[in-house]
Amino acid sequence: DPVALTDPHSAGDAELAFEGALRPKTLDEFVGQRRVRGQLQLLLRAAELQDRTPDHILLAGPPGLGKTTLAMIVAYEGGRPLRMSSGPAIQHAGDLAAILSSLVSGEVLFIDEIHRMARSAEEMLYLAMEDFRIDIMVGKGAGATSVPLELAPFTLVGATTRAGLLPNPLRDRFGFTAHLEFYDEAELELVLARAARLLGLDIDGEAVAEIAGRCRGTPRIANRLLRRVRDYALVHGARPDVTSVKAALELYDVDPLGLDRLDRAVMTTMLERFGGGPVGLSTLAVSVGEEAETIEAVVEPFLVRIGLITRTPRGRVATPAAWRHFGLAGPGAEPS
Numbered sequence: 001d002p003v004a005l006t007d008p009h010s011a012g013d014a015e016l017a018f019e020g021a022l023r024p025k026t027l028d029e030f031v032g033q034r035r036v037r038g039q040l041q042l043l044l045r046a047a048e049l050q051d052r053t054p055d056h057i058l059l060a061g062p063p064g065l066g067k068t069t070l071a072m073i074v075a076y077e078g079g080r081p082l083r084m085s086s087g088p089a090i091q092h093a094g095d096l097a098a099i100l101s102s103l104v105s106g107e108v109l110f111i112d113e114i115h116r117m118a119r120s121a122e123e124m125l126y127l128a129m130e131d132f133r134i135d136i137m138v139g140k141g142a143g144a145t146s147v148p149l150e151l152a153p154f155t156l157v158g159a160t161t162r163a164g165l166l167p168n169p170l171r172d173r174f175g176f177t178a179h180l181e182f183y184d185e186a187e188l189e190l191v192l193a194r195a196a197r198l199l200g201l202d203i204d205g206e207a208v209a210e211i212a213g214r215c216r217g218t219p220r221i222a223n224r225l226l227r228r229v230r231d232y233a234l235v236h237g238a239r240p241d242v243t244s245v246k247a248a249l250e251l252y253d254v255d256p257l258g259l260d261r262l263d264r265a266v267m268t269t270m271l272e273r274f275g276g277g278p279v280g281l282s283t284l285a286v287s288v289g290e291e292a293e294t295i296e297a298v299v300e301p302f303l304v305r306i307g308l309i310t311r312t313p314r315g316r317v318a319t320p321a322a323w324r325h326f327g328l329a330g331p332g333a334e335p336s
């Protein structure tokens with residue numbers, strides 16, 4: 001499916017099994033994000049020396065950059081059990097109370113998409129994070145009383161694509177916020193080489209570099225493209241060399257910059273309907289039929305990073321490079 005191939009959010013069942021097999025287990029195996037790795041290392045080591053649970057950690061950044069992987073590493077490195085949940089699964093304070101009250105001492109609780117948790121649960125979480133305690137309401141109406149419940153000490157690892165959406169009291173209770181960045185091509189080559197080794201795939205450096213340039217700065221997409229290249233080589237009885245890579249990725253409609261369907265829709269809408277901008281985020285979102293949140297958290301950061309759009313106070317503006325990439329004449333261009 002050409003759409004799913006470069007969509008950094010989505011992952012089917014086969015995809016998840018594949019991701020699991022390739023997931024680094026330790027900080028040393030984790031490629032790139034040097035700053036974040038150093039910061040986490042210090043935080044984990046300090047906790048170990050003081051024989052306490054590590055501080056709560058917030059991981060912020062676009063999808064597919066390794067937030068879930070880092071949460072697993074935090075648990076694995078400390079030899080701690082891990083509980084996984086997500087914001088959308090916590091729709092009532094009771095959902096969170098059930099999770100928190102069943103944690104064992106030292107457990108790592110991972111909440112993905114923490115910005116999507118119910119408001120009432122958020123408030124319960126403040127106290128839990130700070131004092132390892134929650135207040136449970138018993139009874140209804142005038143007779144209702146709150147009963148305090150002690151929790152086992154735990155480490156919360158929250159992940160969000162939108163750190164800006166978290167209320168301040170929640171953000172302030174994390175001991176450390178890691179901002180994950182898109183990976184550069186050299187790092188992606190390391191991710192790909194590692195994955196190829198684990199898959200027993202004999203692929204040369206040139207082919208790896210070709211894939212690295214097309215995976216949207218995102219390890220999840222790198223691994224996925226590698227899998228399609230492996231399929232292509234298998235079916236065609238070919239070596240997974242740069243020729244196979246180009247043919248496979250062309251077949252799946254991955255362009256040389258690695259732009260996906262939504263990236264391209266946003267760009268062509270900006271260029272063709274809005275003359276390159278400036279155009280506001282919500283107008284753009286409505287025009288391509290996508291949520292503004294997705295455009296802002298997933299699409300825009302990458303397009304800004306590769307220099308196709310800039311953000312100005314009046315809205316988003318396409319750069320000359322964008323006009324060139326889409327083979328269109330920009331404003332003020334000489335008629336040919």
Ligand code: ATP
Nearest residue numbers: 019022023030031063064065066067068069219220
């Ligand atoms: P989401 O927020 O959408 O769940 P994520 O940021 O949690 O995404 P992960 O699920 O951790 O992303 O990573 C996706 C895949 O990319 C993993 O299976 C892992 O194999 C690979 N990966 C991520 N980061 C790295 C890395 N630094 N080194 C090697 N592989 C990585």
